[in-house]
Amino acid sequence: xxxxxxxxxxxxxxxxxxxxxxxxxxxxxxxxxxxxxxxxxxxxxxxxxxxxxxxxxxxxxxxxxxxxxxxxxxxxxxxxxxxxxxxxxxxxxxxxxxxxxxxxxxxxxxxxxxxxxxxxxxxxxxxxxxxxxxxxxxxxxxxxxxxxxxxxxxxxxxxxxxxxxxxxxxxxxxxxxxxxxxxxxxxxxxxxxxxxxxxxxxxxxxxxxxxxxxxxxxxxxxxxxxxxxxxxxxxxxxxxxxxxxxxxxxxxxxxxxxxxxxxxxxxxxxxxxxxxxxxxxxxxxxxxxxxxxxxxxxxxxxxxxxxxxxxxxxxxxxxxxxxxxxxxxxxxxxxxxxxxxxxxxxxxxxxxxxxxxxxxxxxxxxxxxxxxxxxxxxxxxxxxxxxxxxxxxxxxxxxxxxxxxxxxxxxxxxxxxxxxxxxxxxxxxxxxxxxxxxxxxxxxxxxxxxxxxxxxxxxxxxxxxxxxxxxxxxxxxxxxxxxxxxxxxxxxxxxxxxxxxxxxxxxxxxxxxxxxxxxxxxxxxxxxxxxxxxxxxxxxxxxxxxxxxxxxxxxxxxxxxxxxxxxxxxxxxxxxxxxxxxxxxxxxxxxxxxxxxxxxxxxxxxxxxxxxxxxxxxxxxxxxxxxxxxxxxxxxxxxxxxxxxxxxxxxxxxxxxxxxxxxxxxxxxxxxxxxxxxxxxxxxxxxxxxxxxxxxxxxxxxxxxxxxxxxxxxxxxxxxxxxxxxxxxxxxxxxxxxxxxxxxxxxxxxxxxxxxxxxxxxxxxxxxxxxxxxxxxxxxxxxxxxxxxxxxxxxxxxxxxxxxxxxxxxxxxxxxxxxxxxxxxxxxx
Numbered sequence: 118x119x120x121x122x123x124x125x126x127x128x129x130x131x132x133x134x135x136x137x138x139x140x141x142x143x144x145x146x147x148x149x150x151x152x153x154x155x156x157x158x159x160x161x162x163x164x165x166x167x168x169x170x171x172x173x174x175x176x177x178x179x180x181x182x183x184x185x186x187x188x189x190x191x192x193x194x195x196x197x198x199x200x201x202x203x204x205x206x207x208x209x210x211x212x213x214x215x216x217x218x219x220x221x222x223x224x225x226x227x228x229x230x231x232x233x234x235x236x237x238x239x240x241x242x243x244x245x246x247x248x249x250x251x252x253x254x255x256x257x258x259x260x261x262x263x264x265x266x267x268x269x270x271x272x273x274x275x276x277x278x279x280x281x282x283x284x285x286x287x288x289x290x291x292x293x294x295x296x297x298x299x300x301x302x303x304x305x306x307x308x309x310x311x312x313x314x315x316x317x318x319x320x321x322x323x324x325x326x327x328x329x330x331x332x333x334x335x336x337x338x339x340x341x342x343x344x345x346x347x348x349x350x351x352x353x354x355x356x357x358x359x360x361x362x363x364x365x366x367x368x369x370x371x372x373x374x375x376x377x378x379x380x381x382x383x384x385x386x387x388x389x390x391x392x393x394x395x396x397x398x399x400x401x402x403x404x405x406x407x408x409x410x411x412x413x414x415x416x417x418x419x420x421x422x423x424x425x426x427x428x429x430x431x432x433x434x435x436x437x438x439x440x441x442x443x444x445x446x447x448x449x450x451x452x453x454x455x456x457x458x459x460x461x462x463x464x465x466x467x468x469x470x471x472x473x474x475x476x477x478x479x480x481x482x483x484x485x486x487x488x489x490x491x492x493x494x495x496x497x498x499x500x501x502x503x504x505x506x507x508x509x510x511x512x513x514x515x516x517x518x519x520x521x522x523x524x525x526x527x528x529x530x531x532x533x534x535x536x537x538x539x540x541x542x543x544x545x546x547x548x549x550x551x552x553x554x555x556x557x558x559x560x561x562x563x564x565x566x567x568x569x570x571x572x573x574x575x576x577x578x579x580x581x582x583x584x585x586x587x588x589x590x591x592x593x594x595x596x597x598x599x600x601x602x603x604x605x606x607x608x609x610x611x612x613x614x615x616x617x618x619x620x621x622x623x624x625x626x627x628x629x630x631x632x633x634x635x636x637x638x639x640x641x642x643x644x645x646x647x648x649x650x651x652x653x654x655x656x657x658x659x660x661x662x663x664x665x666x667x668x669x670x671x672x673x674x675x676x677x678x679x680x681x682x683x684x685x686x687x688x689x690x691x692x693x694x695x696x697x698x699x700x701x702x703x704x705x706x707x708x709x710x711x712x713x714x715x716x717x718x719x720x721x722x723x724x725x726x727x728x729x730x731x732x733x734x735x736x737x738x739x740x741x742x743x744x745x746x747x748x749x750x751x752x753x754x755x756x757x758x759x760x761x762x763x764x765x766x767x768x769x770x771x772x773x774x775x776x777x778x779x780x781x782x783x784x785x786x787x788x789x790x791x792x793x794x795x796x797x798x799x800x801x802x803x804x805x806x807x808x809x810x811x812x813x814x815x816x817x818x819x820x821x822x823x824x825x826x827x828x829x830x831x832x833x834x835x836x837x838x839x840x841x842x843x844x845x846x847x848x849x850x851x852x853x854x855x856x857x858x859x860x861x862x863x864x865x866x867x868x869x870x871x872x873x874x875x876x877x878x879x880x881x882x883x884x885x886x887x888x889x890x891x892x893x894x895x896x897x898x899x900x901x902x903x904x905x906x907x908x909x910x911x912x913x914x915x916x917x918x919x920x921x922x923x924x925x926x927x928x929x930x931x932x933x934x935x936x937x938x939x940x941x942x943x944x945x946x
Contacts (some may be wrong), residue, residue: 160329162444186631229623283794320910336539398865429503433496433728435605438531439485449482452489452637452732472518474598474632484523485531488637488732491628496728497606505612507539508686509591510724513581514599515546517553521734523560528603530564537608539591541567544584547575575744577704583697586689597731602630602637604730611686611729614674618811619688620721624680625729637732642671645725647810651773652710652755654679660812666669676722676811678717682709684731685723686768695719696793701785704744707754714762717809719799749783761791764802771885772858779859779886820856820894823847823943826917827902828934832923833917835864840924842917847941856940858892862904871913871926878915878924894938902937 245592368593449455457465468476509527510533514522522543529541543561545553561567570588572581586594590717593615597603607625614623624646629638643659659675669675695715702708716723739747756778759767778784806815823845825875826831830847834852855863861883862869868883868890884890892915893908906926914936930936 128159136830178364182333190376194865279399321475341727345383430500433499433606433609434500434531434534435466435490435497436534437487437605438898443485443487444483446480447483447486449486449635451487454631454634454636455482456634462848470615472521472734473738474600474734475635476518476520478635479518479520479524482520482524482635484520485527486524488602488604490605490640491637492606492728493670495643495670496610496672498927499610499672499728501609501613502616505537505609505616506592506594506688507537508538508593508608509518509585509589509689510541510595510597511544511582511585511589512541512597513544513546513585514548514553514580516548516550517583517599519552522553522557525599525601526561526564526567526595528601529597530566532603532605533608537612538566538591540589542585542588543567543569544581545569546577546581547572577744579698579702579705579708580700583700586692586697589689590688593686594692596684597735598683598935600734600736601684603731604628604732607729607731614726615686615688619691619718622680622685622687622691622716622723623674623683623726623729624677624723625731626725626727627681627684627730628730630734632734632736641676642727643669645675645677646681646713647813648679648710650815651770652707652758653773654681654709658705672727674726676809677723677725678813679713680709680723682712683733689917691721695721695797696790699761699790701757701787701790702754703750706751707758711758711762712804714758714802715799718762718805719794719797719800752778753784755780756781756786760784760787762802765817766802766806768817768858769815772860777857816944818855818857819945820940820943821854823852824854825939825941826935827937827939829917829919829922831922833938835867835880838867840878842922854940856892856894859885860887860893860907862890871908871915878926899931901931902939903931904936904938905929 159429172247191314270873443450445451456477461477465475465477472479512522512525526541526543529538530736541564543557544882545557548554558569561569568588572583572584576584585596593612595611603625609624611625614621624641626640626644628640630636631638641658643664644656645659646654647657648654659669663669667673695712698708699711713723752775755770759770759934760781763770779789792904806813809890825831825845826833826842829842831842832852833854834841834843834849836851843852851864851865855861857863863883866883867880869892870879870889871892872878872889881887881890889906889908893905893907894903895901900912900914906913906915912929913926914933915938916925916927916933917923917935918925919935927936
């Protein structure tokens with residue numbers, strides 16, 4: 118005790134007081150800090166509770182929507198319909214919630230043939246399955262200003278950065294909608310290409326440690342932490358503190374959030390910060406667009422274009438970028454049906470002929486509206502390679518409606534990864550509308566990637582595309598119609614197929630934008646493009662046995678015998694290897710048939726990619742004029758295709774009302790195209806039917822076999838060029854005849870020619886252009902089984918003479934059995 122008192126004397130007493138005061142101060146400071154942390158935790162807890170409530174409400178709405186089912190084959194996709202008529206959509210609803218991924222129930226419904234029908238409002242919709250010529254060239258329009266103001270004054274998308282400008286969400290923040298799951302694409306599991314590897318983390322090399330993002334990250338833990346982050350701004354400091362704690366090396370960017378389907382959403386800074394502090398934000402974007410996860414680089418693939426290049430992989434990007442927050446209550450927003458008031462119907466009818474769709478309504482819809490994500494559920498988990506080729510997107514138009522043309526361009530800019538979009542080329546095929554001249558030039562100046570090529574005279578779709586392809590700088594040419602809307606994640610799946618094999622020509626699923634209410638509508642899966650005679654394009658379901666045989670899933674590429682022609686991607690190098698389009702084709706029509714046959718028969722493949730979806734306005738008729746007669750132009754084009762590519766099957770084409778083109782005087786010179794086919798060593802059309810379109814019925818003749826006369830009860834035979842009747846014997850080739858599609862009665866290369874009454878007939882070399890060789894058979898009920906000479910002016914029929922067993926021409930008599938003939942086999946009636 119004495120020692121203690123001694124130490125507390127003089128200066129020791131002062132030091133003691135200082136020590137005690139320091140301890141007390143430290144304790145008080147710790148207590149204050151603890152109180153502060155409790156406040157932060159309570160704030161975070163409050164934010165999480167609010168977030169969970171909102172997510173629960175959104176999930177409930179989506180679940181109710183999914184329970185409705187899908188109408189076969191087309192259904193309106195109104196994802197925000199729960200709000201319609203009840204309360205306005207409010208800005209807290211994230212765009213990612215609208216870009217939903219269908220759940221398990223949705224995929225089951227899509228595959229169910231006994232789907233429940235949904236009630237539809239409005240008129241019937243033109244579906245791709247019933248559209249013969251969907252790839253229209255353009256649309257006419259009057260010089261009218263959209264109701265929302267001059268689009269040239271609106272702030273628009275500019276994606277010409279090293280990375281992407283992220284979309285501003287409805288609450289004013291920027292974001293990118295990106296998938297978070299991984300799946301190996303089934304399309305690369307064949308023998309030809311090795312499967313894509315799963316996303317693997319490689320250790321960072323010492324020299325790359327400063328430039329690459331951290332690799333060793335527990336993805337499950339990170340996903341859980343990201344999910345717990347708040348969306349609202351109740352406590353900015355706390356959120357920032359937590360974000361820095363979770364991502365110490367990414368403290369310059371905002372934390373990640375997830376939407377209601379578990380997809381990651383990166384929220385970046387305001388636009389001013391994107392431009393003002395480009396370095397940090399562009400690095401963040403690059404981390405998204407070109408993932409830092411890399412595999413070992415392989416040899417240069419340019420030596421072998423078909424070989425799969427080794428590279429890193431990433432999940433398909435679901436970008437939708439815009440510089441201005443979307444108005445959630447705008448007309449037609451989120452692909453919803455938009456209806457006009459009754460007093461506006463006059464304006465709708467008045468402006469309909471400008472584009473043969475609801476132009477008045479289209480002009481009221483934002484040029485960068487959001488549309489629902491209609492892809493199959495696992496598409497967002499697909500892996501694609503990092504070093505995909507770049508593409509030039511080519512739009513050809515003539516007198517297109519202003520609002521639809523802008524909406525087409527904005528959908529490409531907003532939803533395409535910027536590093537893959539080399540350019541957008543607008544080919545103006547000599548439009549007459551004033552707003553498509555100087556006004557369009559000024560509007561597109563804000564987009565460095567957009568170029569406009571103006572043709573000095575009307576060339577038509579085919580030559581306009583050739584002009585766009587010649588100017589393109591991208592490795593891949595992507596042709597699109599000028600009245601479309603590309604969906605999220607549309608581009609990478611197309612480029613991935615070209616990457617795997619430069620001879621693959623992928624096409625997106627063409628979905629429907631209603632011509633009446635502009636709603637975005639889902640189409641049935643497993644649809645493919647086909648043709649029917651005489652070369653008429655149409656849509657047809659993939660045969661069920663084919664689906665089962667190949668164990669196909671809803672997202673697998675679909676072999677497509679004929680492309681629609683309006684929307685597809687093709688390697689620029691391969692496009693020119695194939696000779697591009699036949700330059701002899703005029704304006705429009707038949708070019709999809711020509712390039713489809715050329716691709717398949719000359720070593721390529723056409724595929725429809727379910728993970729790439731593009732909406733298209735299907736119109737009842739073309740709103741623009743043809744430079745020449747439309748019907749004659751299309752007929753001429755199809756005849757060129759038939760002569761070059763159909764071989765002996767071209768008779769099926771000519772027999773459907775195209776006999777007037779048999780002389781070939783109007784279809785132009787075919788020498789160059791025939792030589793090209795020989796040079797490319799293309800396969801036969803029979804190979805195409807057997808291997809690409811085996812379910813197509815294409816018999817070479819209408820009837821064949823023995824030609825039996827009902828009166829004589831014997832079969833006609835040719836002996837040394839003279840007709841005789843013999844006991845029917847199928848082993849005698851002299852008794853075999855064919856009745857062709859062009860109405861020739863043929864044996865080998867000799868055909869029966871009518872001379873006239875009492876003059877019998879003669880044998881001549883077969884020639885489809887000679888009328889004396891043509892016979893009508895089964896042309897009417899009253900004269901069934903009669904062979905009627907087309908050449909003779911009166912109704913004269915081929916008749917067997919029972920006395921000398923010869924053949925002659927006599928007036929047709931339906932009761933005369935000597936004039937009735939029957940073949941052994943009938944392929945068509």
